[in-house]
Amino acid sequence: MAEAITFHYDVDGENFTSAGNASVQVKRKLRQLGFPPEIIKRVSIAMYEGEINMVIHASGGSADVTVTPEEVRIVLTDHGPGIADVALAMREGYSTAPDNIRSLGFGAGMGLPNMKRYTDTMEIDTEVGRGTTITMTVKVA
Amino acid sequence: MKIRELAEKMDLAPLSLPDGDREVEGFYAGDLLSWVMGRANAGNVWFTIMSNVNVLAVASLVDLSAVVLAEGVTLSDKDAASALEKGINVFTSEKSTFELCALAGELAK
Numbered sequence: 577m578a579e580a581i582t583f584h585y586d587v588d589g590e591n592f593t594s595a596g597n598a599s600v601q602v603k604r605k606l607r608q609l610g611f612p613p614e615i616i617k618r619v620s621i622a623m624y625e626g627e628i629n630m631v632i633h634a635s636g637g638s639a640d641v642t643v644t645p646e647e648v649r650i651v652l653t654d655h656g657p658g659i660a661d662v663a664l665a666m667r668e669g670y671s672t673a674p675d676n677i678r679s680l681g682f683g684a685g686m687g688l689p690n691m692k693r694y695t696d697t698m699e700i701d702t703e704v705g706r707g708t709t710i711t712m713t714v715k716v717a
Numbered sequence: 718m719k720i721r722e723l724a725e726k727m728d729l730a731p732l733s734l735p736d737g738d739r740e741v742e743g744f745y746a747g748d749l750l751s752w753v754m755g756r757a758n759a760g761n762v763w764f765t766i767m768s769n770v771n772v773l774a775v776a777s778l779v780d781l782s783a784v785v786l787a788e789g790v791t792l793s794d795k796d797a798a799s800a801l802e803k804g805i806n807v808f809t810s811e812k813s814t815f816e817l818c819a820l821a822g823e824l825a826k
Contacts, residue, residue: 592771593769593770593771595771595774596771596774596778599774599778600774600777600778603777603778613759613780617759617778617779617780620778621754621755621778621779624754624774624775624778625751625754628751628771680750680767680769680771681748681749681750681765681767681769681771681772682749682750682751682771683749684749684750684751684752686749686751686752686754686755687751689755690751690754690755693755694755
């Protein structure tokens, strides 16, 4: 197997306008590496949703992306409030985003469902008061 | 049909037009960004009343052919410059989202 390429990004929790920077950069890198457009779309949308979630709910966090010819793995880590009820959070339309976030067009309750929909595997490791780590993979082959 | 041609037929005012020769491949309407991100397809023209920098991120991630801001909504100068830099076509129109959809429906026939 070819050696993995890794990228690390810090997601700024204070700056809503820069949310999405990491996913846009990953998109660009995957394009340079010659990945198919459909794979790039899935990775960048799943990652963008994750970034937005970290900004809305957790005052930021970090994103680590590992790229091999077989798969793209995204690990999002935050030290926010954690998710009390994962099953509920995964339900389309359920959102705890505040009104000011909704006025920006977010808070549709589609973030986590979109992340699941666009990836092949998704694991949520969360604890109230400790934070959340989400690991997603998109298979290339 | 190309974006430039669509803009002329629908009387859309350009706010950022880096790629007028891009082909229009269908349409999508909606204001909830995650919903649009989950449902719109590459090449679509997107009708929305939302205008902030996150709209540009969605357009870029989904690879939309253009964003049309309805009801006279516009972009800040900074966001318009950012759209141009990112290669995203953005227009504004006085028409409502419904009127834009109806018109697009006629053109798509």
